[in-house]
Amino acid sequence: MNKLVRLFIGVLVPVFMLAAGIVNQAMAQDKATAAPLKEELTVLLDNDKVRVVEQRLKPGAESESRARPYRVVRALKGGTLQRIYLDGTKEIRQWKTGEVRVDESTDASYIVKNIGKTETVLYVVNLK
Missing domain, CATH: 1.20.5 (Single alpha-helices involved in coiled-coils or other helix-helix interfaces)
Known part of the structure; x- marks a missing residue:
């Protein structure tokens, strides 16, 4: 046995x-x-003067490649994001929760990718 x-x-x-x-x-x-994760955009207000969105990026998620208008951004939940420009240039941006930044408009399209380990949530006000 x-x-x-x-x-x-x-x-x-x-x-x-x-x-x-x-x-x-x-x-x-x-x-x-x-397929790579995509950003989650929630439009909170859209009129002839401003467009207000909440942008959520889970770890590894990417935005669409687009040029951005003049905007005010507040980090509702901070994290580490990377801008990837069409020419291959990369730029890392650290966001602290509660931090507010003003970004000038840009004609150069780029992708935003969350390279951190936590979800990043941004409150974005785009001026038209």
Whole structure:
């Protein structure tokens, strides 16, 4: 009986390990091919003078590539964001919760990516 149990375990353990390796590899491929996370924009007000949005970026999320108008931005929840310009230039910006910044309008389009470990939430007022 002991020989039968050892033989059974000797065969089953490698089979389960092989199966687990295949499943793990398939899951890793699924993550690699998954679409990148996108920003979540909630329009709070939009009229002929201003557009007010709440921008949420989870870790790894990116915004669309676009030029930005003159704006006032307040960090409701701070974090680390990276601007990626079309020419490949990158710029890291740290936001502290409660911090307010004024950004000039820019014709250069760029993507904003959350490279931090926490969600970043910005309250953005765009002047038209």
